[in-house]
C-alpha cells in the first residue's frame with residue numbers, strides 16, 4: 001500500500017500572497033503522486049475557512065476540488081480530517097468529491113502497521129476558552145443560527161477572525177507560535193502515550209496543526225508505561241507533518257516504511 005499524508009495547506013488564508021500559485025502547487029503535487037498513491041490522508045486545516053450552507057458553499061478552490069474529485073474517481077481513497085480551520089464540512093464535500101471526512105481520529109491499518117491519524121488541535125490539556133470555542137463551533141444549534149445569517153456578513157467576519165486570531169495567537173484559528181508549540185507538543189506526547197497505554201499495537205501517531213516537521217519515538221511517561229508497551233519489539237513514533245505555506249512537507253508510506261519529504265516541482 002502506498003499512502004501519503006499532508007496537512008495545513010491553509011488554502012484561502014489572507015496571508016498567502018499568491019493564492020493561485022499555492023493552489024496550483026498543491027494540485028501539481030497531487031498530480032505527481034496520482035499514479036502510485038492508493039490512499040491520501042489530508043490531516044486538517046486544508047482550507048483556511050470553509051462553511052457549507054445547505055444549498056450554497058463559499059467561492060474558490062475549483063482546481064483543488066477538481067483534482068481531489070479526479071483522484072477519488074481513479075479509485076484513490078481520500079480521507080480529510082477536520083482541523084480547527086476547516087471545521088464546517090458537512091455533506092457537500094464528501095458527496096461531491098467522493099472522499100471521507102473525519103472529525104476526530106481514525107486508526108488505519110496498512111501492511112500490518114497501525115496509524116493513528118488526527119489533526120491534533122483537540123487533544124491533551126486545552127485552555128478552557130479554547131475548549132469552549134471548540135464546543136460552540138461544533139454545536140448543532142449554533143451552526144443552525146449561524147447558517148440563518150446571510151453569508152454576506154458571516155463570511156467576511158470569519159475571514160477577519162481567521163487572520164486576526166493568527167496575529168494574536170489566542171484563538172482557535174491561531175497558528176501555533178513557538179511557546180504555544182511547546183505546549184502542543186506536550187499535548188500530543190501525552191495523548192499518544194495514553195492511547196498507546198490503551199492500545200500498544202499503534203505504530204505511528206500522525207498529526208498536523210503545529211506547522212512543525214518532527215519525527216520521534218513516543219515518550220512514555222513512567223506512570224503510563226504499561227508492560228505491554230515495554231515489551232514491544234519496535235518503538236511507536238510520533239510524526240508531525242509540517243505545513244504547506246513554506247515547507248510543502250509530507251509523509252509517504254511505501255508499504256514497509258514511513259519517510260518524510262518536501263515537495264519540489266521539477267523545473
Ligand SMILES: [Mn+2]
Pocket residue numbers: 044045083084085119121208209210
Ligand atoms: Mn490547526
